[in-house]
Amino acid sequence: MSAKRARLYDVFALLMVMIVIALDQWTKSLVMRNLSMDSEVPFPLVGHYLVLEHTQNNGAAFSIFQGSLILILLIGIAIIVVASLYLRMLNSGSLLLKLVFGLIIGGAFGNLIDRLVHSGYVVDFVSFRIPEISYKFAIFNVADACISVGVFLLLAIVLFGGWERKSTSAVKPDTVPTSSTTVQQEDVSEKRA
Numbered sequence: 001m002s003a004k005r006a007r008l009y010d011v012f013a014l015l016m017v018m019i020v021i022a023l024d025q026w027t028k029s030l031v032m033r034n035l036s037m038d039s040e041v042p043f044p045l046v047g048h049y050l051v052l053e054h055t056q057n058n059g060a061a062f063s064i065f066q067g068s069l070i071l072i073l074l075i076g077i078a079i080i081v082v083a084s085l086y087l088r089m090l091n092s093g094s095l096l097l098k099l100v101f102g103l104i105i106g107g108a109f110g111n112l113i114d115r116l117v118h119s120g121y122v123v124d125f126v127s128f129r130i131p132e133i134s135y136k137f138a139i140f141n142v143a144d145a146c147i148s149v150g151v152f153l154l155l156a157i158v159l160f161g162g163w164e165r166k167s168t169s170a171v172k173p174d175t176v177p178t179s180s181t182t183v184q185q186e187d188v189s190e191k192r193a
Helices: 003-034 070-088 095-117 142-159 179-192
Strands: 043-046 050-057 122-130
Touching (some): 003 122, 122 142
């Protein structure tokens, strides 16, 4: 892959980051303006299965580690891991891989912006539930969804061998004899005979 194309893919990844941050912050501001946290009845999107309800999350994605100090350590480790993985493929890597990292990084920055603006909490608003069996999934936001989808896609790429594709047409120079090497070997074998 040419360096020019790889840099273009890096630009697309940056564009993905900006789109995710913008969409995340826009949806959170809409929820904060139009949905009260005191509302007893959530706003239905798909019947009573997918609803909007405004909450403040002091934990990580899907409300895990809520109120825990270990959250800061885990977020720091996650940012270091994602940044180092991306830096390994700077100016190389496939477009799909770059866009997946764009989803993850954009989601992480979207929630980080929320934590900075709102004194440590993140605005969550999407809730999936199945009332017939009393099932309620954790409430999340666009950033959480982008991080989750990005991590799932990254795992799928790694599991199915797409992280570093090796060219099947590439041949190691040590394994292919040159014509002069072949001629020299024939001369040596003739002298021995």
